[in-house]
Amino acid sequence: MDDVKIPYSLNSKAVAQATRAWLHTRGVKIEEIAELVLLLQQKYYPSLTMEECVHNIERVLSKREIQNAVLTGIQLDLLAEEGKLLPPLQEMIENDESLYGVDEILAFSIVNVYGSIGFTNYGYIDKLKPPGVLERLNDKSDGKVHTFLDDIVGAIAAAASSRIAHRKQAEREKELGLPHEPEDSEETSNTLDAEKMQRNNEA
Amino acid sequence: MDDVKIPYSLNSKAVAQATRAWLHTRGVKIEEIAELVLLLQQKYYPSLTMEECVHNIERVLSKREIQNAVLTGIQLDLLAEEGKLLPPLQEMIENDESLYGVDEILAFSIVNVYGSIGFTNYGYIDKLKPPGVLERLNDKSDGKVHTFLDDIVGAIAAAASSRIAHRKQAEREKELGLPHEPEDSEETSNTLDAEKMQRNNEA
């Protein structure tokens, strides 16, 4: 009975782990993305630490929507690097064709999860290409293809920046004893009752 | 010195409360949106209850990004109803001009927060206009202007549907004892340490 197929079901842990593993394999360290976040945000929050930036990137990477974009983009980079895409798509991705914008589209879907305030941070960091991970990913001299990955890294930094902005508002309100209305916490717990309890505690 | 201006700072509770109050004033009940969610989702989750739908809508409405879209859209409807916009924008919004798509753009920003899987649910429910709140908001006979609100209501239902889909996956994995990787919970707590503790407990 070797042809019995186990019904497909999403393995969320495997997807989350692959996201981190693929970023690592393609040479991107979370700390490097954290440097981009710090560059974008320290103007607004001078006491922001690298540890906080790393933490916020970790939370961003836990989102299914973002994992999907990361895996799809890196997969296309890999296949282009190995010359396994069909022409003319192969040439467009391999050469980071300037009229090909699917990389920006995937990046944008990452930013979107934490809201529209991240749009400009993504565009800014992507154009600026500060020394570090973005500059290295854009160095085409080593035969590597990072057409998608450079946009993805900028988008993760922008999303983490948005997450920080939302949390800093929450922290400020709590510190000052101002009225505060917490935003959705999608996976605090797995039951309706636990969520209710939480809200009651917060009320 | 009565002209000393208190520096502006966002009052997140006031924004959250206004969102609910404005929806209520414009005649939209959370239960009616919940009926749309049930219509969209009971095919996939036969045991889904109205209570769960209401709960998920409540969480969707707690998001700042979504509150901004709701308030902006209803404000434009109100001003158009009172004839207070400048021509030709007044006529376009008052008459729900078919080539005017800013209402769809705002709706889309609501759906986006819970990811791309909600795009089609929004379009479907908006075109279908099942009997209930959407049909009523589209009845132009009473002099009310709901050019933005009908799209907003459909978008909230679509966003809540996406939220349910993500949570049902989490519940299923936990019930079956499958490996599970929780998604970001933006506001579980207000400190980094508490978040770490939570993650350690889950690990």
Place this chain on the structure above:
Amino acid sequence: MDDVKIPYSLNSKAVAQATRAWLHTRGVKIEEIAELVLLLQQKYYPSLTMEECVHNIERVLSKREIQNAVLTGIQLDLLAEEGKLLPPLQEMIENDESLYGVDEILAFSIVNVYGSIGFTNYGYIDKLKPPGVLERLNDKSDGKVHTFLDDIVGAIAAAASSRIAHRKQAEREKELGLPHEPEDSEETSNTLDAEKMQRNNEA
């Protein structure tokens, strides 16, 4: 000197031709997409013909942005069908995982080119899956993978519908002798002077 590499430059004709060829190879006929357009639009324009629908789809397919999305989506379908993607992305695309929304994101980039009024048409037709090409692409029984293509086809139909709505407005104004301001025609001609001439003629 056989290692001299010809510098890359986009071959726009090859990209356009590949778009049509790949759609054809994957079993999608322009006439079938035209039937979706007719289904979406005949309520508003009873005299709309199949020929007009085909024509508008042809114009939609001439857009670089849309060609990029079509080629990328079909490429991912093909690779998933051949089992050439890495796990867990392979499983997600092969099984049209419901929490994987990159197909919706690419579809959305197609709709966007003709504006926000197409958002709801895309969602509606994608959910409705009327008998015809969309129903066939969703039939998983033949081992084919069309995770991206079914969304792409719906999006092309929605984009063509938006194009028709914009043109019908233009036609109506011209027929009634109303003041008319033509929209951008991106590639009427290849020189600035010719464009100016055109505008002068229209003025």
Place this chain on the structure above:
Amino acid sequence: MDDVKIPYSLNSKAVAQATRAWLHTRGVKIEEIAELVLLLQQKYYPSLTMEECVHNIERVLSKREIQNAVLTGIQLDLLAEEGKLLPPLQEMIENDESLYGVDEILAFSIVNVYGSIGFTNYGYIDKLKPPGVLERLNDKSDGKVHTFLDDIVGAIAAAASSRIAHRKQAEREKELGLPHEPEDSEETSNTLDAEKMQRNNEA
């Protein structure tokens, strides 16, 4: 019979004219936007002229989708300036609240019309705020509210940059006698036959 209402129909010329008039009234000159385009594009096209930039902005402004975003954004700025919005929306727009992103959402709908390659240009110019129109619009000292307009101006510059990139590709292919496939020209003419004729001539 003074209560007979003329049925509404879009006056496209009035919408186009209002778009230009409102930009002018709010102190934005087309030439100033052209300077932003030049700043963004002269690196890629050293021979690009101010005249070409102005021309491309004019074409961008002829798009209905973009006119809708410009009018809606400026209207909200105006009402906020006059204190005519309801709290708490009034305070958020008046103070350009950092967690309010509807201005970015409208800006993004402008960029989208010319494709995803414009996303990063918009973000970059919006963050950079070079001396000129963007710096002036962000100067809050004069009591004016330009929460939406500064994003709109950056988005128009980004859209014009994308339009230039697409046309430069077309020009290059024609000059070098390379195979060329023209992109959609939405309003070359108002009849199907004329479009066909054009395509035949190009073939």
